[in-house]
Amino acid sequence: MKTWADAAFRIGSSHEVCEDYAMARTGNRPAVALSDGCSGAENTDLGARALVLASFQSGDTFYGCALRAESILTFSGMEFKKAEEAILATLLTCAYGDGKFFVKACGDGLVGCQDAAGWGAVTLSPQVVNGSERPYYPAYLLRHDGPRFGMHWQPSLGDPGPGLDLDRPFTVDYARQPGVSHAFIASDGWTTFYEVAARKPVPVSEVLDEFFPFKLGGPAFVRRRMSAFKRRCAKLGWDHYDDISIAAIRTEDE
């Protein structure tokens, strides 16, 4: 079995700083992670990066990731209060091992897979309960008086693919069924595409139909697809308000 992991992110038209960040680790235990910073929070671009980095260092729990990310920022000289605010960001991770993709999500975004028939995905919206409609960030886990989380699934994007288990909060497991070659995670920016000329939104399913499928493998397989997709968007006259990020793991039978 050959595996590849790769990630890509791109700034949205309404942003001056890209607040999405994504990273991949290749090797025997390939893993990817991405984070989407909360636009209302200061230094959230740094917080997103710290969270992604933390997930590779202390990836077992979202609590551990949030704690580690806060430490990364404070050890870098950021005041504690500011670091606490900076890590108001989502965190989605995906790893592959023992024939399974392990996906975890804290906050909103997309999770899906690709098989020979195409792509399938669900939107994830773990939200704060009884509050405003904001995503449940890992940072809330550090607060004793923090908000409670709830789950809100919208499995309406398409067939999410075989082996999907939505029972447990924060965790989506894909058993690698025959034919399933990729699992991916993506930020919610993919839902903010619009036709530039008409200022008309483009449904996310249409966007993903243009993006997928991933083609050849290799260490840059997501970046290549993102680059080609960008050219395709220019031709279609599409842009996206929010930053977009996507990270994926590809498996190949040798």
Added chain:
Amino acid sequence: MPRIRLDHKEKLTTPASSYSYSAARIEHLAEVGGADQTLVTILSDVSFSVEEFKAEMERCLRGAVTGIQRWGKASGRDNSVLLRWVTFSSEVEEQHGFRLLSECDPADYRLEVGGTTHLYEAATKANEVTGHYGQRLAEEDFRVNALTIAITDGQEYPGTDPKFRLAGVTASFEALRGQEELDSHCGILVGVNVEGNPGIRKWLADFETAARWDHMVTTGDFGEGTATDLADFIVSSISSTSAAIGSGGASQSIPLTVG
């Protein structure tokens, strides 16, 4: 135990005119990394008049390949440039197809001179081959741009095939520039040993304009210093084209300083 050498290249044919060429397997390029590829073709004149400075020309080509390999390693873009080398005289011959810099051996750059100058045929074929392979790469999501450098000391000696006329070269450049799969394409015509020959220089200048090469540079007597300068020029042209990928434009023209 013998080492098994994996064959990373494939034989291809352009659909339009059935020109054969070889190139790195795209699956291999995907595996070794690099989301971008710059397709570089060097066309070397090996007509009989090159005999007098053959050794210097070989030194120039070897220096250029060594220099671009060094640049590739230093910049981390050694898996993002594919070099193809073609010689032309009465025959147009692919010495090696598009291959990664690490797979090029400077020692291979030896010239066998003799024959006339079929520059039109060499340029026309090179452009069509670049367009075809560029399209294949783009279909697999690679971002691609291209550079063609033709090095010659003389003017066209027309062959018998009517396909290879000036209009054909111009059309091949236009087709390449209109090809949306390519980020950009730059064609550089290098006239060597022509400074003291106004007739040849004028012919090359007219050819540059009529065929729509992007740039033309010329040198005087092809001595050791010229070989080094031209090698540096080739390295700079390739590195700047590779760096320009994604910018939406061709690389900036770099002046050739001789001596």
